[in-house]
Structure formats: C-alpha cells, structure tokens
Amino acid sequence: MKHVQALSVAGTTLLLLPEKAAYWPEQKTLLVADVHFGKAAAYRKLGQPVPRGTTAANLQKLDRLLSTHDCRQIIFLGDFLHGPGSSAATHKAIAAWRACHSTLDCLLVRGNHDVSAGDPAPELGIHVIDEPYLLGPFALCHTPARHATHHVIAGHVHPAFRLSGRAKQSLTLPCFSSSADLTLLPAFGGFTGGFVFNCAEGDQVFVTDEESIWQVAGAG
C-alpha cells in the first residue's frame, strides 16, 4: 500500500496517483483521462434525477492534485465533456475553476464523447487537438490503439481490475495498467462506471481506493 506508485516506462518515470490520475515529473505534467464533466447534468436533462455535486467533487480533486504536484500543464486524455449541450451550471463551475488556474496550460486530446459534445468553449482556454499527441517518448491518446514508434498513454476503457483473495472474497477496483507499448489510465470522473479488464501476462496493474495505490500484477 502506497500513496503514490512510480512507474518506469519508455525511459522516463510516471507517478501513478490514487486520485486516478498520473503525474509526469520530467514534463511537470498532470495526465487525466475520462472526466466526463456534466454527465450527471445530462441525465438530469433527460428527466432522470441525479444528485448535484459530482462536478464540484471532480474539480476539487483536480485542485488538490495541482496543489500537491508542481504542474506546468494538464493534459486531458479525452472525454472531457460527457455530452452535447452541457448545462450552464456545469460550464460556470469549470470556468471558475479555470480562472483560479489561469497560468496553467490546458490541453485536451479529443475523445469519442468530445466529438459529439463539441470542443469546450474557447473562453476556457483549453487547447484541443486530435490523437495522437506526441510528447517525449509518449503518444498521448484517448483510445488505446498501438503506435508505431511511441509508447501510448490512453483512457477510454475505464479499466477496472477484479481482485480476489482467500475465503472466496473479491473486489472490483479502478486500475492503471502498463505493458511494453501501452499504459491505460482509469477514468478520473466520479460518476463513471468501470470495465473489468483482463490483463495479459507481464502487464503491470495497479488498483486504487482513491486514497492508496497497490500493485497487483507484474511486480518486479
């Protein structure tokens, strides 16, 4: 059990954080996948009541990460907004958050939800690009497709790992996974489901309970 796990990959080091994000010290960059801002609001709009508070909780979590790690930029690996026509309240909350971090570079690699949701409003100052975004040894993507020359870091699948132990117990937890050419990040958002993922031989897998992080496969 640790509060941060260092992952050596593609000749550099990533810090995997229990908040379901990764910090890349060499580039002072925070990597965040699948926030799905406004998902709860989208459900409310369809007439399904979902309590408020998920957007605020996501933003607070980002604040916490930015205050504990020295960040020059934050890169969202797709699915920043959940759907088209996100509510004014959601937009306002994100804008207020952005205003507090005006010197921070924000980058969004377009994901499938972003295509239908449309790019975030220009006044948010989020630079939007298509995948893959090549940075150092990495190809930063939303969808986990292999890249010919670079190690891919991606989200999209909301990976989860099924942990089982003695006495026939099991738990499903969000996870990071890393192989020779691909690293997957868990979904950052608080109102997102998980997809149980079958790791291949040799994959490194880390699970988190939002406070700590454990390596469960591929140690050493």
Next chain:
Amino acid sequence: MANGESGLLHATTGAGKTYAVWLAALNAYAGATPSKSKHAPPLTVLWLTPMRALAADTERSLLAPLDDLDIGWTLGLRTGDTNSAERAKQSRRLPTTLITTPESFSLQLTRPDAHENFSGLKMVVVDEWHELIGNKRGVQVQLALARLRQWNPELTVWGLSATLGNLQHAMEVLNPQGGRLVQGKTPKELRVDTLLPPEIERFPWAGHLGISMLPQVVQEIESSATSLVFTNTRSQAEIWYQAILEARPDWAGLIALHHGSLDREVREWVELGLKEGRLKTVVCTSSLDLGVDFLPVERVLQIGSPKGVARLMQRAGRSGHAPGRPSRVSIVPTHSMELVEAAAAQTAIAARKVEGRMSPLKPLDVLVQHLVTVALGGGFSADELLKEVRSCWAYATLTDEEWAWALAFVQNGGSSLQAYPDYRRAIPDENGVWHVPDAHLARRHRMSVGTIVSDSSMAVKFWGKGGKSLGSVEESFIARLKPGDHFLFGGRLLELVRVQDMTAYVNRAKGKRPAVPRWNGGRMPLSTELSDAMVARLGEASRGVFDGPEMQLVKPLLDIQLDWSALPTETTLLAEVMVSREGWHLFLYPYAGRSVHLGLASLIAWRVSKHQPNTFSIAVNDYGFELLSATEIDWEDKLNPRLFSIEHLLEDVLGSLNAGELAKRRFREISRISGLIFSGYPGSPKSTRQLQASSSLFYEVFQKYDPGNLLLTQAQQEVLRQELEVERLEQTLLRLQRRQLQIQHIKRPTPFGFPLLVERFRENLTSEKLADRITRMVRDLEKAAGGEADEDELREQARFSMAEPIRSQSEKSGTRRPRPQRRTRINMPRPRHGF
C-alpha cells in the same frame, strides 16, 4: 351480489368460480337487454386478470352464457397484445365488459377522459387475486380500485382466489371498507406422491437437474394420456424437454415446452394443444401455474422442490381440472434432501398447513407512479387524492411526511432542500390541480406503467428475411456467446449468427454440448410451513424413525450426517465449525428458507464483526448458511445467545445491509418503477444495459450526495421485507433462542455442509476498511504467486472426502481407508442449488 355486496370468493381450482361470479353479475346488471337492441349497454363490468394469456381464455368463458341466455352485452379485451383497430374501436365506445390486466388498466387511467369512461362502471372482478395480493401489482390494483370507488361509491368488487393461509386478509385488502368471504364447500381430492430413485449411492451427486430420474419420468408420462411437467426454472425446463425428446424421439410433435421467455405465438399454440388434448406432455415453468383450464391433464410431475405447500397444491390443481375429479401430483426429487422435502410436503398437505400472503406495505415507488398516472388522467387535488390513497389497505398508515415527500418527488425529483430543477413530472396549477406539463414526459410515463421489472432481454429470431421470432433471452447471456456458438432455446439447438439492434439472429444447428441460457428469475425461498415439516421429519430421523419410502431411501445419507456431526431437530440448532485453507467456516442449519438465512447470516456476521472488523463471504440455501472468514474466529466463543437476540434487531439488520451488497441490487427495481431510470422505448436500438448498469452507479451517487432520499430508504425497507423477510427473521430468532445450540467441530464438510461450501453465488459483508481488505488480498495474491495455494484444491478435497465414505458404506470396513486425493474416482457434476 344482487344486493350490491362486495367480497372474495374462494374455491379450489376447477370448482367453477368464474361462472359463479359471472352469472351473478349478469343476474344483477343485465336485466332485460335483448341482443336485438341497437346499442349494447355501456361499460358495466371490468374483469382484471393477472396474465395476458388468460385474458383470451376468460373472454371465451364469459362469452358462452351471453349467447346461451341471449344477453346483448359486448365483450372486449384490452392487454398489451390488443391490436390498434380494437384499441381505436374501444376509444370510440367501450364494451359492456372489459377484460384487462392491472398494467393495461392503469394505462387507461392515464387518459384524460378516464373519469368519463369509467364512472358508469358497476362491478370489478379481480381474477386470481392470490397471485396479486402479495406483490406490487396487487398494490397497483388497490390504487386503481380506490380511484374507481371515488367515481362510483356503489361499485362492487369481487375477488377470486385459490387456497391461501390468510383468506380474511386477502378479502380485507381487496375490500378495505368491508365485504363477504365466500368459501367453496367441497374440498378437492389431492393425491401427492414421490418418484423414488432406484438407489441413493450415486444420487446425491447428480446435480440439481435430476436428469438421473429421466427413465421414471418418461415412464410416468407414458402411463398418462396428458401430463404437465413443472420445473422451477426456465433453464431446467429447456434441459428436461431436450432430455425427454432424446429418450423418446417418437414423441416429437407430441411433447412441447412452455415458459415465459418463449414467443407468444409459440405459447398460445402449446396452450391450445393442451386444451384440445393433442399433446402428451408439456414441460413448463410457473408460466402455466395460473388460469387457463386444461381439462385433459390427468397428471402433474413436479421436478425438484415445490418450495411451498400452496404452490404444490396450485400445480397439483392443474390436473383433474373439473369438479369432482381428483388432482394428482408426483414430486421428482433432484437431490436426496428433496426426498425429505417430499415426505414433509405430504404431511403438511395432510394437515392443511398452507402459506398465507401479505400485501406489501406503503411501497412509495408505486405511489409515485400512481401520482403521475392520476395527474395525466385528468389531474388531481392533493387533499382529495390523499384521502383516496389512504383508503387503500397498503397506504392506510401513510404519514403526512411520506405523502409530502411523494408529491415533492414528482414535482422536482427530490426533497425540497435538494431540488432537481431540470426534472419536473407533475406540477400543480393555480387552482391546486396537478397536471403533467411536458408531453415528452407524459409519453415516457405511459411507456413505463407497471411494476414488473425484468432483466434486459434480447429478441431471438431466425436469420434471414422475415425470420420467425422465437422469444427472448437475457442480454447478459447472449453477451457471453460468440457467433458460431451453440445454445438451447425453445427446445431447439441454435447457432448464434449475429447480434444486431437488440436481436440475436440464429440458425438451426447440429452437434452437441450447447450452452443453456440462465434466466435470473427470482428464487423462491422454502416456506415456513414446508421447512417446519422437514425439521419434524429430521427430528424423527434423529430418534431412529424413518417413516415412509422417501425417508427409508435417504437414510444412508442421514446416517453419515449423524455419524460425522448431528441432525437438526425441533429442539436443537446445529452448528458445524471447520478450518480449511480457505479460512474459518461456520455452517448453521436453521431451516428457515434462503431469504431468512441471508438475513440471519448477515446479522450474525455483522454482530460478530462489530467488535472485530472482518469480512465474511456468505453462502445460503434453503436449509442453512455458511459464513467464511479469511481470519481466525473462535466460533465456540462467539456463538452465544446474545447473537440471536431480537434486541436492536432492525438497527443491526440495517447496519448489516449497509455493509453488504443487497440494497444496491434492490435499488434497480425501485428506481425503475418510480421512473428514476427509464428502460427505453420498445424497439429503440439503444441497449438498456447502459441504464441498468448505471443503477448501481446511481445508487452510489445518491448515497454520497443525497442520502436522505426516500427511495434509498425504500430500497432498504424492501430488502428488509422481501429479500430478508424481516418479520420471519424475527420469528426465526425467537424460535432459535428456544433451541439448544449444538456445535460440532468437523474435519471435512458433511452432507449438509458440502452444498454450501461449493455454492458459487455469494454475498460479501464487511466492516473492514477497504484499504485493509485490499492489502490482505494483495498479500494473498503474493502468497499464491509463490505457489502456495491451489484454488480448486479444497474443492477437490471436499469432493473426494465426501465421496469416499459413501463407497465405504457398500464396501464395509476391512480395507484401510485410502488417501482420498488420488484413489477414489466418483464423478460429481458441480452442484449449484443443492447436492
């Protein structure tokens, strides 16, 4: 009835309840309406039936006397199957008698002209009331009746019911303002027996399907002109149908399969075939429990446990369905303990110990749905509707707070503090009359009326243009198959071709080893009446009394149980404690049915872990439960009378609920009925799985951000009442307190413990911090990686150590007991529901 009295008519099946009520209705209301008159009288009688399939049959029955007596009444059907021409005709003018289902009728109440349409109604007949009273559909009927009584206070309401243990309650729920209970005089002759397996040696391990009984079952089918073979699950029906057909290929065309997932046309064909006596036998599930009379049926076979006395009687009543003819049912045990059940069922029936059914109390989700229904159907004023709602038995004790909450919920989706401004279903206008302002939401509500929640299902069709529809299977089953895989459905071997737009396209296939769909139907718990009778039989056995052929046959197994451990009796509570590589096991056998066992297991786990954080894995069956812990527990010390105390019962059960996983699952049904989750328009190509999967997500979000939401509270209460049967739980605790606890330390699982040990479906209950659990599991994982624990080893051990003494029974002593792991070779298919 002529005096305008209401009531409940009880009689055994085949005694002519339908005609008794119908002729009385005609006598009271038809007066002189010659068939020649230009217009048939307006809507006079409403006939509610729980099953669509029954509606057409009822129509035929009711039509006959109209013709014979030359009465100019019209009859009409209104169910989900009614075509649009008939619907249009009815919206111009309703027939004199309308036959419909609770759901279709509630839908009628959403029409703006509902008041106009139904205020002339004189009488309502609720058929098969015993099927409705115990569930939310029955509550829907209660609310609808209250509506109708508001419009016509003179309305008479008659229910028809089969045997129940609490008919007076059934009458009061249907007619809260009073009525008369009429009971049929002639008790029906009922013969119950058991098909005995030839030997027991191999028998306990034959799995829960009981296919080893096939030769006897085939023989019994042979000997009757027409019979019904009841199974407890749809999968079991598929497997049995296939097995019978393989045993008797010459019966192709003479035997059929009937269950709720088959296409309507297929089911209707089977029902007609039964009626006309063209079929030799039909393998069926509870889909044929009800209604339609099949006169030719001479014999009923019940595969596996009947679970309850009333249910066994109901199924038995499907044979000899005419006044004066005997009903005959044979129980086909699928594992050896069911021999004890069969013996017990006979004593219970002989003593006429039949289960009762209680109406649900204050289900808020049904109320919320009803509020929107009434708002659509002409609107309501809050005060008047409250009075009307409280006139229902289920809501008589509805508090002002609960009412205010329900109103607030339809108005803005939640408590007034936490508003959901985007979400409005019904709002009051300036005169205080509530309406639904949004046409889109109105349409959505009409699509979701009803309280039956099914798992997301997928149509099964033959591949190709105009391919015939076969029925539906659960999406989760199809999701596990790849194109080219084979599966058994509707009695056919099929190959999956492709999945597209929520339809599984298939071709006929040849070959072996198909998969069989598993439908997640509710598993009924063993009733108190039946389990009491079982414990009485076991008590006799412990005193050396083995009465009847069933008990004689199961004796070797009970002897082993007695030798290694003990038998539960009326005065003792048996506990078995075992340590294995998996951890520390406790087996307890209260014989109180699976739902009470789940509650009891959770309660005990919770009480033990309150002082010492721990995580338990729980397995239950109808006879007992297992608690398994990865860390050491001294059960000898923990198992004391305080553990079975009823003090702080509700508090502790609620605590155990929050620590467990049950409430989350129940939330799905509640969120669907109250309209929190919409399962989609029919034919909409989008998978409903997205929404269904999100109900657990919804549950978590609600718990985190709106914990005061009453739907969460209701999820908990429903779990308490329905899943855990908390009242039965309390009674069980009281009874267990009076029993003497008998703790047995066992080295290997006993015949009673083994089926629990290998049960795969488990609940977890934890009072530990998540981080501690993860840390422990990671440690286990590392140990396992070090090559220490072999997952299936214990299971193997259990198998062999179980199998061996049974062999040694026949070989007798003399030979040294062999080391179990390698030498003994008795093949036991993995049991799931029993052993």
